[in-house]
Amino acid sequence: ITKRDDLDRVLDGIDAALAAGFSPVKVNAVVQRGVNDDEIVALAEFGRDKGVEVRFIEYMPLDAQGHWLSESVVGQEEIVSALHAVYPLEQMPARGAAPADRWRYLDGKGTVGVIPTVTKPFCGDCDRVRLTADGQFRTCLFATDEFDVRGLLRSGATDDEIEALLRRAVGTKWAGHRIGEVTFVRPRRSMSQIGG
Structure with missing residues (x-):
């Protein structure tokens, strides 16, 4: 998606943030249908294992190539359903003007968020x-x-x-x-x- 091969540097950066005591560490992941929508649960598992909050972001019309199509958007409901089927979730109360809707895992192993810019705009807040x-x-x-x-x-x-x-x-x-x-x-x- 990013057109860059810097995964090792990203993972090192996450580890460095955790080692430095930053809390919470949030990892944003844009979800695009047909590209990485089959990795939603795996990304959430990464967050659960590392102790970071993965925040899934709906694919927005801000791509450099200008190829955005609404059909490529994986909406919040679909993301949460995929996660809830494997790791039951409970929605957390809204946090003012924060862009992410958040859920906690019922097994106590962290939180996950979704930034639903396309399917549930939060512009008013x-x-x-x-x-x-x-x-x-x-x-x-x-x-x-x-x-x-x-x-x-x-x-x-x-x-x-x-x-x-x-x-x-x-x-x-x-x-x-x-x-x-x-x-x-x-x-x-x-x-x-x-x-x-």
């Missing part, structure tokens, strides 16, 4: 923004507009000017991402360019 590596402020992963914070900083803008830009940007935050609607426009950047 979202309080997240992003600052890209190149200094662009985004109010949503799917936003088509960005606000140039880097340019302001490099021009010597005052704190008040920067605050005004951020307030103006947050004021444009959409009520929803519009995936699945005729009016949906894909962002120009892929997830790896946005940061995530």
